[in-house]
Amino acid sequence: MESSEEEIIMLRMCCSAASAVLIGIVVMLRQMLEDARRDYNNVPREPSQMRDLNRNVHMYRILSGDANSCLEHLRMRRGPFLNLATLMRDGGLLKDTIHVPVEEQLAMFLHIVGNKSKNRVMSTDFIRSGETVSRYFNKVLGAISCLRDRFMKQAPSETPAEVRESTLFYPFFMDCIGLVDGIHIDAMVPTKYVVRFRGRKGVTQNVLAAATPDKRFTYVMAGWEGSASDFRILKDALSLPHPHGLRVYEGKYYLCDAGYTTMPGFISPYRGVPYHLKESSSRMPNNRKELFNLRHSALRMEIEAAFCILKNRFKILSARPNYPLPSQVDIVLACTVLHNYIAIADPVDKYLNEEMGIIHEEGDIMDEDDDEVVDFSETLTQQEQVEAREEWKMKRDQIAWDMWVDYCGKYRWGDTSEVGMD
Structure with missing residues (x-):
């Protein structure tokens, strides 16, 4: 019994000693930190x-x-x-x-x-x-x-030089004035908004952009939730009044990817038909739809190249910037404005495509062209919308057929027979 009490006393003494040592160490460390802070504060500031x-x-x-x-x-x-x-x-x-x-x-x-x-x-x-x-x-x-209005002007109604001077695109895409696509930019949002901004690519803001084939942005709408579809954002851009909405002219159109639909002012590729083929490879197009999708993709890829240049130059667009959401939206817009400025001021810039020529500021939209702008704010009945889309699908079919006849005349001795057509 006495031995047990002695062990308890010894254990208490050891604990007390350990506590004293620990307290001493803490006091010593605190004193060292205070001395270091005092020495730092005493360092004379640089003149x-x-x-x-x-x-x-x-x-x-x-x-x-x-x-x-x-x-x-x-x-x-x-x-x-x-x-x-x-x-x-x-x-x-x-x-x-x-x-x-x-x-x-x-x-x-x-x-x-x-x-x-x-x-x-x-x-x-x-x-x-x-x-x-x-x-x-x-x-x-x-x-x-x-500077946005100065360096980001909406596409004019004229055919871009890159289309007009290419036998692959002209005269088939003679009414094409630009390209439309979306890009996801990483976003930092409050917890209560994460669900809305979370999409297939994480927490992002979905950015809609239009560009000309010279990789110059003509319209940008940023700030949409990453979960929103590209087509939904496009409809919103079309519903806004001038000058905030995306401008479309009567009879003219933008090329867009399969995430959109063919409708007045926009032509997408044929769905379910390959369009990442290489025309110079042994895999030649078998029919008008494959050829159309091939040429469509070759031209539309210019906006994807513009996105690539944008992200390579401005690395903040590949991160999750720790700024309020409105500032994150403004940063995206500012980067696109700077992209356009550099394309104008320094066309031989390292990040720009080597084939890109000098970009001139001429070609501003004239007031008389405004009469041709399509007003998407007008509501159409469902039947009218269906009829309008069918009309533009027929326009796409005619372009594809003209393209196929020209192609067969050059490479198939005029044989227009097709394989794989429905």
Whole structure:
């Protein structure tokens, strides 16, 4: 019995000793942290003149470093960057402040969207506070949004040069004015909205875009939930009044993929028919539908190439940006505007297709063309909608037949017989 009591006393003594040692260690660590914090706070802050000098050196290295320095940091070359800064300054969209010139404001923004850099990284690189980086990011984002009408004009009613100058597409697609497709951009949304934004590709915003065959965006609608179908978003874009809605002209049309339907102003490929064939390969088209889908896909792929360029240049579109949803929508729109600006200012840019020629700003929509714009806000009866779609399917059939006759005359000695037609 005495032995048991002694063991309990010894155990209590050991626990007390261990507790004392632990408390001592905690006190010692706390003291060490306080000493370290005191030493850090006592470090003299770098003089403002030295900070300004280091910022200037950093900007100089970006703009005047090796050949790829500016492109890697800002996703565009030095000339277009400086021109954009001048455009912002002269247009009153951005202003030099006592401490932050327009070039630095723009550089911080482009570095973030181009390299998906974190705020704290920009704070270190530019020797700015996180609040300063965030404030100027939002200012530049708003300024670029103001350039949307200047660098993103809706497609004119004329046939694009890329169609007109190609024997594969002309005269068959002579009434085609552009391409329509959707793209999913990763999104960060509040928990209560996750279900609405979750689709086949995760939590995203579904973005509708129209582009011309030169890979230049003419219309972008962002912010739709990732669960929404492409066709539903297109119908919404068509229902909006001018200038907010997608513009379609009487008798003209956009090419779209199988996620949409053939209807007034839009022609999709034949469903259930292959259209990723290579015309130059041994697998030649067997009938008019295969040939139509092949040529349709070859032209429509230009908008997918535009999406690829957009995501390769602006890495923030491949991440889940930690910004409010309205800002995420504005970021997508700003990136498409910058894409168009670079295509105009620097057509030999690394990210653009090598075959892409100089893009001119001519071809603005004239007022008289507005009379030909199709008004999709008018409600049609179900019977009228069916009749309109059948009319456009017949238009597609005629294009396919004309294309097939021309193809057979060149490659099949005029033999128009077909295999695999229903």
